[in-house]
Amino acid sequence: MARMKFYCDAERCIECNGCVTACKNEHEVPWGINRRRVVTIKDGEPGERSLSVACMHCSDAPCAAVCPVDCFYTTGDGVVLHDKEICIGCGYCFYACPFGAPQFPADGAFGTRGKMDKCTFCAGGPEEDGSPEEQRKYGRNRLAEGKLPLCAEMCATKALLAGDANVIADIYRQRVIMRGASVLGTGGLFRDRYLRMSPAADLRGASSAKE
Amino acid sequence: MRETTPIHRGGVILLLFALCLANPAVPAAEAVAGGETPIVVPNPGSDLWRAVRQREGATAEMPGTSQVKGSDSGTLIDARGEQWRRYRMERLIPAAGWILGGVLIVLGLFRLVRGQVPIEGGRSARRILRYRMAERIAHWSMALLFLLLAATGLVMLFGRTLLLPLLGGESFGRLAVLSKGTHDIAGPLFFVAMGWMFLRFVSRNLPEPGDLRWLLEGGGMVGDRHPSAGFFNTGEKIVFWLTVLGGTLMAVTGLLMLLPLLGADRFLLQLSHLLHSATAVVLMSAILGHIYIATLGMEGAMDAMKSGWADLNWARQHHDRWVEEVERHGGEIVEAGEIAGKAGQETSRDSPGASA
Ligand code: HEM
Ligand code: SF4
Numbered sequence A: 001m002a003r004m005k006f007y008c009d010a011e012r013c014i015e016c017n018g019c020v021t022a023c024k025n026e027h028e029v030p031w032g033i034n035r036r037r038v039v040t041i042k043d044g045e046p047g048e049r050s051l052s053v054a055c056m057h058c059s060d061a062p063c064a065a066v067c068p069v070d071c072f073y074t075t076g077d078g079v080v081l082h083d084k085e086i087c088i089g090c091g092y093c094f095y096a097c098p099f100g101a102p103q104f105p106a107d108g109a110f111g112t113r114g115k116m117d118k119c120t121f122c123a124g125g126p127e128e129d130g131s132p133e134e135q136r137k138y139g140r141n142r143l144a145e146g147k148l149p150l151c152a153e154m155c156a157t158k159a160l161l162a163g164d165a166n167v168i169a170d171i172y173r174q175r176v177i178m179r180g181a182s183v184l185g186t187g188g189l190f191r192d193r194y195l196r197m198s199p200a201a202d203l204r205g206a207s208s209a210k211e
Numbered sequence B: 001m002r003e004t005t006p007i008h009r010g011g012v013i014l015l016l017f018a019l020c021l022a023n024p025a026v027p028a029a030e031a032v033a034g035g036e037t038p039i040v041v042p043n044p045g046s047d048l049w050r051a052v053r054q055r056e057g058a059t060a061e062m063p064g065t066s067q068v069k070g071s072d073s074g075t076l077i078d079a080r081g082e083q084w085r086r087y088r089m090e091r092l093i094p095a096a097g098w099i100l101g102g103v104l105i106v107l108g109l110f111r112l113v114r115g116q117v118p119i120e121g122g123r124s125a126r127r128i129l130r131y132r133m134a135e136r137i138a139h140w141s142m143a144l145l146f147l148l149l150a151a152t153g154l155v156m157l158f159g160r161t162l163l164l165p166l167l168g169g170e171s172f173g174r175l176a177v178l179s180k181g182t183h184d185i186a187g188p189l190f191f192v193a194m195g196w197m198f199l200r201f202v203s204r205n206l207p208e209p210g211d212l213r214w215l216l217e218g219g220g221m222v223g224d225r226h227p228s229a230g231f232f233n234t235g236e237k238i239v240f241w242l243t244v245l246g247g248t249l250m251a252v253t254g255l256l257m258l259l260p261l262l263g264a265d266r267f268l269l270q271l272s273h274l275l276h277s278a279t280a281v282v283l284m285s286a287i288l289g290h291i292y293i294a295t296l297g298m299e300g301a302m303d304a305m306k307s308g309w310a311d312l313n314w315a316r317q318h319h320d321r322w323v324e325e326v327e328r329h330g331g332e333i334v335e336a337g338e339i340a341g342k343a344g345q346e347t348s349r350d351s352p353g354a355s356a
């Protein structure tokens, strides 16, 4: 089964925030919640780079480890989802997540945290695929419709990639070879690690993705 | 897939088998490495995030800018979440279990060895006024809220490990939502009740010269001596100050976590949780001791907090200097039979111990 991943190419992202807008629109997320955001480092200085960040659907997800009510689950595609029926809004997943992905609507009394909301990799939630209930709580389930996340689909420069980790990695590796650049423009990081590998291993990694 | 001949494949399996026999703990992936080039599971993400974390001029929290406004929205990656996760999952939860369980066991053993501390010479026929109605309400409202907070906090802390397998998802889910909601409301109320309790009792909880001697004599809990004490003995004073200072810390850290409006960033939230949970364990341990003395540990200890009146012999035994003071000022000491008529008619506004 595929293992879904996001990858954002810092050499391509132009900080247009199109992914952020697409996500908000597709899922009609409540005001104040941003499942995705674009962060710029060294803004206005030489070496400025932007990256689009959302939930990274971690393999050993810290959010799932700390949740006091154990409401996270990982789908067969490696997508980390949670159940809003069980979430108590304690905020612990936000404390643990390295990417600041979990978001909270201020809808309790006195602005306390409501139920957690985060990027679903456009894969909905535990409700029946494509049901109105799922749509209301988690947004559209594009994966069930055979589509990939909208943020990446509509990215104008194809900086943001989403899909099977192996395919994403191949596309990215090709790009790096073509432009001979590193992930953050700081040296031959990628070449060091991957181009020195034997051609056989390289081929094998690439072709297995297409199975 | 690259072509592999059956012989080749058989060799790998044999090698695998041999390696597994030699060391059953060797994971299969490592075993394969001996015979063939490993299958690389490429994750360009890990290279990217490593580069982000190790980039020039990066600080611990690595702030950038983002058009999305929100708590830490400019932070790309914050590895401190991992430390917090380790604190809560590997330190806090096991340690809290051991400490609270240990305190219960020690108290149980203490009770077995020492038994209940009796009132010397038995109960007296006379009672001494110790707590007025307002003082009892202040104490009990704070105590009830504390117990509620402790119980609901423990559901959050141990629920996933202990209750979830026991109750199943649905019942535990309901309990967790109820606990969280109760904790959120009881928290601020606890702070108010504690403030009221503080104002009513603080003057009698200031340190005095006798406290050091009381401490040196071990509070009379070990040995047969009865250290002299005023209205509150040093042990009670310690519980008082622990509750007031710890409770304030609980309220401040709790409110920071509870109300995102206060604007705490992720690091401050992690720190708040650390202080909140560690202090909770300390306070719960202290209060377990406090409850032990009041119920199982000592005869007559709870009387005054229930009815307002304490047994005179008990009072002489444990708070001799206070009794002397009350007798000198002609305070309220009555026959046990008179109390029924007296209850609720506490005429004077000052507390029974105000002068002590
Ligand atoms: C005084 C006001 C208090 C406030 C405002 C407060 C608030 C909070 C908040 C916001 C949390 C995080 C989880 C959640 O959102 O429910 C929490 C957790 C917790 N609180 Fe409190 N609390 C207070 C007092 C207390 C007291 C007196 C105790 C125990 C003696 C306590 C024990 C706990 C425990 C054990 C946790 C769980 C920690 C964990 O799961 O890691 N709290 N509290
Ligand atoms: S919410 Fe954060 S910790 Fe959880 S899977 Fe997503 S990126 Fe990982």
Ligand code: SF4
Residues within 6 Å of the ligand: A063, A066, A067, A068, A069, A070, A071, A082, A086, A087, A088, A089, A090, A091, A092, A093, A094, A102, A115, A116
């Ligand atoms: S906010 Fe919800 S999902 Fe996050 S840790 Fe708390 S209960 Fe779990």
